[in-house]
Amino acid sequence: MSSLLPLIQNETIKVLKKKRFYVVLLILIVLIPVFTYAQMKIAQNNREKFNQDWRLELQQRITDIQNTLGSDRVPEEWKKYRRIMLQQLQYYLDHDVNPDEPNGVTFTRTFMDNAVTLFIPLLVMAIASDIVSSERSTGTIKMLLTRPVRRWKVLLSKWIVLMMFTGIIVILTALLAYLISGMVFGYGGWTFPIFTGFALSGTEVNFDTVHIVPSWMYMLMQCGLIWFSSVVVAALGFMISVLVRSTAASIVTLMATLIAGSILYNMASSWPTAKYLFMINLKLTDYLAGTPAPVEGMSLPFSLGVLAVWGIAGLFVAFRVFTKQDILN
Amino acid sequence: MNSAAAIVLSVQQVKKMIGRKLIIKNVTFDVRAGEIFGFLGPNGSGKTTTIRMLVDLIKPTEGRIQVCGFDVNRDPEKALRYVGSIVENPEMYNFLTGWENLDHFARMVPEIGDDRIHEVVEIVGLSNRIHDKVKTYSLGMRQRLGIAQALLGRPNLLILDEPTNGLDPLGIKELRAFIRTLADSGMAVFVSSHLLSEIQLMCDRVAIISRGEVLAVDDVEQLLTGRNQFVIWQAKPEKKARDILSASGAVTFFNREDEVIDEAVLVGVPDYAILTETQPESIAELNRKLMEAGVEVEGIQRIMPTLEQLFLEITEGERIE
Amino acid sequence: MNRKSTSRLWSWIALFGLLSTLVLAVGFGFGVADILSPASVPFTEMPSVQTPPVKETAQADEWLIATIGDSLTRGTGDGTGEGYVRRVVKMLDKVQDKPVTLLNNMAVNGMRADQLSERLNQESIGYVLKKANIVLLTIGGNDLFQSARSEQFGDQSLNQDTLLAKADQGVVHLKKVFAGIRKWNPDALIVYVGLYNPFTDLEEMREIGNNVVQKWNDAAFQMINKDKNMIMVPTFDLFQQNIGMYLSSDHFHPNGDGYQAIAERIVQSIR
Numbered sequence: 001m002s003s004l005l006p007l008i009q010n011e012t013i014k015v016l017k018k019k020r021f022y023v024v025l026l027i028l029i030v031l032i033p034v035f036t037y038a039q040m041k042i043a044q045n046n047r048e049k050f051n052q053d054w055r056l057e058l059q060q061r062i063t064d065i066q067n068t069l070g071s072d073r074v075p076e077e078w079k080k081y082r083r084i085m086l087q088q089l090q091y092y093l094d095h096d097v098n099p100d101e102p103n104g105v106t107f108t109r110t111f112m113d114n115a116v117t118l119f120i121p122l123l124v125m126a127i128a129s130d131i132v133s134s135e136r137s138t139g140t141i142k143m144l145l146t147r148p149v150r151r152w153k154v155l156l157s158k159w160i161v162l163m164m165f166t167g168i169i170v171i172l173t174a175l176l177a178y179l180i181s182g183m184v185f186g187y188g189g190w191t192f193p194i195f196t197g198f199a200l201s202g203t204e205v206n207f208d209t210v211h212i213v214p215s216w217m218y219m220l221m222q223c224g225l226i227w228f229s230s231v232v233v234a235a236l237g238f239m240i241s242v243l244v245r246s247t248a249a250s251i252v253t254l255m256a257t258l259i260a261g262s263i264l265y266n267m268a269s270s271w272p273t274a275k276y277l278f279m280i281n282l283k284l285t286d287y288l289a290g291t292p293a294p295v296e297g298m299s300l301p302f303s304l305g306v307l308a309v310w311g312i313a314g315l316f317v318a319f320r321v322f323t324k325q326d327i328l329n
Numbered sequence: 330m331n332s333a334a335a336i337v338l339s340v341q342q343v344k345k346m347i348g349r350k351l352i353i354k355n356v357t358f359d360v361r362a363g364e365i366f367g368f369l370g371p372n373g374s375g376k377t378t379t380i381r382m383l384v385d386l387i388k389p390t391e392g393r394i395q396v397c398g399f400d401v402n403r404d405p406e407k408a409l410r411y412v413g414s415i416v417e418n419p420e421m422y423n424f425l426t427g428w429e430n431l432d433h434f435a436r437m438v439p440e441i442g443d444d445r446i447h448e449v450v451e452i453v454g455l456s457n458r459i460h461d462k463v464k465t466y467s468l469g470m471r472q473r474l475g476i477a478q479a480l481l482g483r484p485n486l487l488i489l490d491e492p493t494n495g496l497d498p499l500g501i502k503e504l505r506a507f508i509r510t511l512a513d514s515g516m517a518v519f520v521s522s523h524l525l526s527e528i529q530l531m532c533d534r535v536a537i538i539s540r541g542e543v544l545a546v547d548d549v550e551q552l553l554t555g556r557n558q559f560v561i562w563q564a565k566p567e568k569k570a571r572d573i574l575s576a577s578g579a580v581t582f583f584n585r586e587d588e589v590i591d592e593a594v595l596v597g598v599p600d601y602a603i604l605t606e607t608q609p610e611s612i613a614e615l616n617r618k619l620m621e622a623g624v625e626v627e628g629i630q631r632i633m634p635t636l637e638q639l640f641l642e643i644t645e646g647e648r649i650e
Numbered sequence: 651m652n653r654k655s656t657s658r659l660w661s662w663i664a665l666f667g668l669l670s671t672l673v674l675a676v677g678f679g680f681g682v683a684d685i686l687s688p689a690s691v692p693f694t695e696m697p698s699v700q701t702p703p704v705k706e707t708a709q710a711d712e713w714l715i716a717t718i719g720d721s722l723t724r725g726t727g728d729g730t731g732e733g734y735v736r737r738v739v740k741m742l743d744k745v746q747d748k749p750v751t752l753l754n755n756m757a758v759n760g761m762r763a764d765q766l767s768e769r770l771n772q773e774s775i776g777y778v779l780k781k782a783n784i785v786l787l788t789i790g791g792n793d794l795f796q797s798a799r800s801e802q803f804g805d806q807s808l809n810q811d812t813l814l815a816k817a818d819q820g821v822v823h824l825k826k827v828f829a830g831i832r833k834w835n836p837d838a839l840i841v842y843v844g845l846y847n848p849f850t851d852l853e854e855m856r857e858i859g860n861n862v863v864q865k866w867n868d869a870a871f872q873m874i875n876k877d878k879n880m881i882m883v884p885t886f887d888l889f890q891q892n893i894g895m896y897l898s899s900d901h902f903h904p905n906g907d908g909y910q911a912i913a914e915r916i917v918q919s920i921r
Binding site: 014142143328 | 409418419424429478482
């Protein structure tokens with residue numbers, strides 16, 4: 001009975017030596033400065049326009065939203081979303097808290113919120129899509145599976161390593177976003193207050209449960225929720241990696257699903273059944289920020305449930321197929 | 330051969346259905362310690378499928394495969410402990426060095442340390458390139474590395490699938506000698522090939538497989554002796570020689586157009602040569618008769634039967650019996 | 651040896667991966683707990699309303715403009731989107747030595763006087779007004795003509811009596827609006843842009859409209875007249891004969907030229 005640890009060591013070494021992980025790092029190191037620069041330009045613009053006073057800027061944002069609400073051409077869906085945003089921004093203004101305090105922590109928070117549906121899943125996929133399918137496309141699976149080790153153990157070690165790298169990717173994305181944006185915006189803001197707990201009912205926001213969390217705590221919770229989504233994406237990528245021989249095909253399959261999901265996300269309100277799709281439920285951070293869910297009636301337990309079912313089903317299929325399958329080529 | 334030696338690999342009435350097609354109809358044979366066992370069959374005969382079943386890459390639909398008494402499919406963790414194998418090409422991780430590859434596979438077997446890796450690298454003679462990336466290796470070096478990983482776990486059974494593929498003649502010769510030393514040390518070696526000559530040169534016993542069925546399992550010597558061989562006679566005058574051979578009753582004549590002999594062999598053979606099939610034992614006698622009759626014998630050439638020919642004979646034999 | 655560094659690297663990565671996963675799992679737990687039962691997580695506190703102190707910025711060496719009101723201040727109908735507000739700022743910038751800054755344009759389309767007086771209660775609006783030393787506003791058009799516009803010039807709603815009644819109501823709110831602005835900022839110059847009659851080219855509406863608008867403007871003037879730091883910029887006369895030239899295609903809001911004319915008047919009166 002060989003233990004799992006050497007297998008995990010093997011898989012880790014393979015992921016590292018394949019240099020895919022470094023490509024992920026490189027993507028982060030290239031992309032984050034681009035976003036930082038764009039963000040910096042916006043901040044500069046606003047500061048010039050609004051006499052260095054964020055309150056004026058925020059007030060203008062609120063007024064602008066109020067004006068779009070009056071227009072008949074704006075679709076009802078958007079209005080609902082904006083009404084909620086309006087009330088939240090007004091809440092921030094009334095409590096004299098800048099929701100976009102310019103610092104590395106705010107940038108990281110915003111960046112992570114936007115990264116959860118496509119960017120982080122893409123990075124996770126870069127590892128997941130390859131982890132089994134590459135063994136098959138290069139034929140090394142024959143070497144791997146003719147050892148005196150049970151197949152489920154081989155697959156389990158791969159899954160553990162994939163989980164490990166999923167965690168690393170989420171943490172590194174946040175860390176690099178903070179370190180890089182901090183060079184421009186400063187590294188402060190860890191204790192800056194963030195409001196959370198907006199209870200939404202229709203277009204009304206109930207402020208009774210609103211409370212303050214320090215930025216660092218908010219980010220910890222945010223990254224935790226993003227991690228859960230990423231693990232589910234990893235599980236599905238893992239399954240596809242088992243089912244599909246070619247790495248490219250497995251990346252394309254999952255990317256197409258994710259992109260279709262992000263398009264669907266904006267149209268989901270008119271197709272309520274879409275809420276059972278995993279792609280629609282990836283933005284768990286919405287529940288934290290108080291952003292309305294795309295389909296009426298979605299809640300955190302619902303989304304967690306949907307994601308868990310997809311994830312477990314993915315893993316079940318992966319293990320079932322991998323342990324029973326004949327390796328014909 | 331010592332037929333009392335322990336049975337290392339036992340394959341009993343194995344069948345395999347893929348989809349609705351019966352790919353392997355009935356395969357049964359044993360491989361004993363210390364012998365080199367040939368597995369002979371043309372491409373597409375089910376050789377590779379059978380080999381994959383031996384190492385648990387494919388589960389047989391019926392039948393039983395045991396290595397050192399452990400069922401390969403039910404108890405792979407124990408059974409595969411005794412097996413080293415190369416299935417088809419020795420595909421290793423290109424992005425790792427040779428050493429890292431061996432280290433990787435060593436970790437999957439308990440109690441294999443660095444010293445054993447050194448040992449096998451020494452055995453296959455890869456010491457000076459072992460820390461280079463595998464993607465820089467030639468086909469021959471990959472074969473060596475493949476053998477190194479197969480030997481890593483000190484197996485009782487070594488399975489090599491077409492091991493001479495991609496090797497130059499010198500390499501093939503070395504490999505044959507190497508496999509012989511392994512067998513002499515008590516290892517059972519299972520070698521598959523589609524070339525009869527290779528099996529003949531290398532193996533002690535052979536199983537012949539065609540269309541998913543083992544047609545014969547026998548000592549290599551046994552298999553080839555007692556069978557007719559092709560003989561090409563170059564003698565002048567041709568007419569007289571043909572009459573004498575014909576009168577002896579020991580030969581059957583062929584024309585070139587019959588295509589029983591490979592074209593490549595007939596290149597450079599003059600037109601007047603006589604193509605026959607005969608028992609090898611009667612060649613000397615026939616030669617003497619020709620000389621006595623004053624026929625000038627310029628050459629007598631024995632041609633190994635091709636695999637196809639052998640199949641034909643074996644299946645014909647079965648039909649007669 | 652190369653091999654040793656690899657084996658060390660893998661253990662660091664594995665350790666990092668394990669720690670990351672643990673941290674994230676804790677974060678996930680906190681996140682779920684906090685969403686399901688708010689404020690159940692450590693380090694949270696309940697918020698309190700705070701009003702930011704305003705430094706005395708309204709000095710004479712700088713023009714800080716805040717604008718409030720309805721669609722006219724918003725600039726609806728102007729193809730360039732500038733409205734009179736941006737035009738005023740630009741022109742002032744040219745004729746003045748002092749820097750001119752538009753702090754905020756808090757106008758909202760369709761706003762009536764009663765809604766505006768309500769809006770002026772907001773702390774955040776007050777904050778902007780406190781910072782300004784000039785407040786520009788337009789209000790009243792929607793009080794009088796909102797229903798008329800929506801009913802496509804239906805004769806019913808446009809009879810003189812209903813309009814006059816609406817004016818009477820609206821003027822009460824207008825008074826609250828002026829008081830509301832003054833409450834936040836006792837010193838700023840308040841510039842009220844008077845109403846014009848958008849219907850002077852409609853024969854049956856010309857006279858009625860003129861009467862109602864004039865009544866509104868008179869009432870407004872009476873209020874403004876009591877405060878030496880308030881002025882009223884009339885626009886009634888501007889539009890009386892030029893309606894075809896100054897109105898945009900919706901036949902209610904000014905077009906770019908109309909806004910330009912209004913802006914010029916404002917600049918003339920406050921430069």
